[in-house]
Amino acid sequence: DFEGYYTSVIYAFLSSLDARVIPEDITNHGQSDLTVMVGGHVYVMEIKVVEGNQVQGNAALDQILQRNYAEKYRGEPGKSVHEIGLIFSRNQRNLIQADWR
Numbered sequence: 001d002f003e004g005y006y007t008s009v010i011y012a013f014l015s016s017l018d019a020r021v022i023p024e025d026i027t028n029h030g031q032s033d034l035t036v037m038v039g040g041h042v043y044v045m046e047i048k049v050v051e052g053n054q055v056q057g058n059a060a061l062d063q064i065l066q067r068n069y070a071e072k073y074r075g076e077p078g079k080s081v082h083e084i085g086l087i088f089s090r091n092q093r094n095l096i097q098a099d100w101r
Helices: 002-016 059-067 069-073
Strands: 020-027 030-038 041-050 080-089 094-100
Touching: 002 020, 002 030, 002 041, 002 080, 020 069, 030 059, 030 069, 041 059, 041 069, 059 069, 059 080, 059 094, 069 080
Parallel strands: 041 080
Antiparallel strands: 020 030, 030 041, 080 094
């Protein structure tokens, strides 16, 4: 499955930078694809793969927000929490959209 492929590539890259990477980070409402901790930052990431070349909105970021994946990291002293939705195109075999908050 393409989602697993992209997740593993991102995991390998970020791990090579000595970031702490948690794949399939479990919460009460499901699991995010990746959580990355580096310095004073926590990045909660969701990855989606679509058939076409264009999308409306960002289903990956919407899922993070609706399921509140980042909640367990909020309020940690000295940490900034970032939510990132990445969408890849199966046809283009490339990232077509990235949104964060």
